[in-house]
Amino acid sequence: MKVFELVRNRAGFSWLLLVAATILSWALGAEHGTGSLVAVVVLAIAALKVRLVGLDFMELRHAPIALRAVFEFYCLAVWAVLSGLYLWL
């Protein structure tokens, strides 16, 4: 079927990874105390998921380097800032 041909690509594989990562972060993050390093891991999984959405759904993987770099920097910066605030505030 033609629909399956349209998902048998990198974006389709990314969707599978995104679903798996969602389940993983749920399993890891639902029960943890405050100040736990688990939160940093959960935020990292979220940032990696956002990166996949950008690269494979928004088609930034083949965008000009500058545009892709700004996006990847955003993912990294959000993870670093939120993790820092969580641990040190």
Added chain:
Amino acid sequence: MTAPTVRRVPGESGTWVFLFGDMVVFGVFFVTFLVERAKAPEVFDVARRTLHIGVGVTNTLVLLTSSLCVVIAMGAIRSGLKSIATKALYAAIGCGLLFIGLKVFEYVALGSAGHGPGANNFYLYYFILTGLHLLHVCIGLAVLGLLVTQSRRDELSETRMALVEGGACFWHLVDLLWIFLFALLYLVS
């Protein structure tokens, strides 16, 4: 030897100024939320556990699936498969409506349990952040409606194609923002 990949901007360049602007604004909201959390981490942790995590996970999967439908639609439009493109966009719209339905269910459940926006700062931020995101979902649904009309055309000019790509990216932005919100509100706080 394989041909080098041609790098191109998806949609109009101006669209990306808007998308990044929105991402930065939400980034500031995330920071504000964690600063507020630091003042009463135990209160936030107790409040977090009253959220319906199953609904949060389901909504994440619903938005991810809607994004995949939009990816399918874009591929179909480029291949001239109009019928598949339109159906995939309707499926994405269906997912968006399901997201709204589940969110309303959550709001009502929280409100009736006495966890309205006035209960404490966690709930205040929860309603503001998810409310702003819900507004994006509604705008996104209108954008997807516009994309349906374009998917029925026999051929799209370069300008129209850029408009369609920009619209698709806006829907993915809705998905992207929710990924961070889900982690922050349901898992981290």
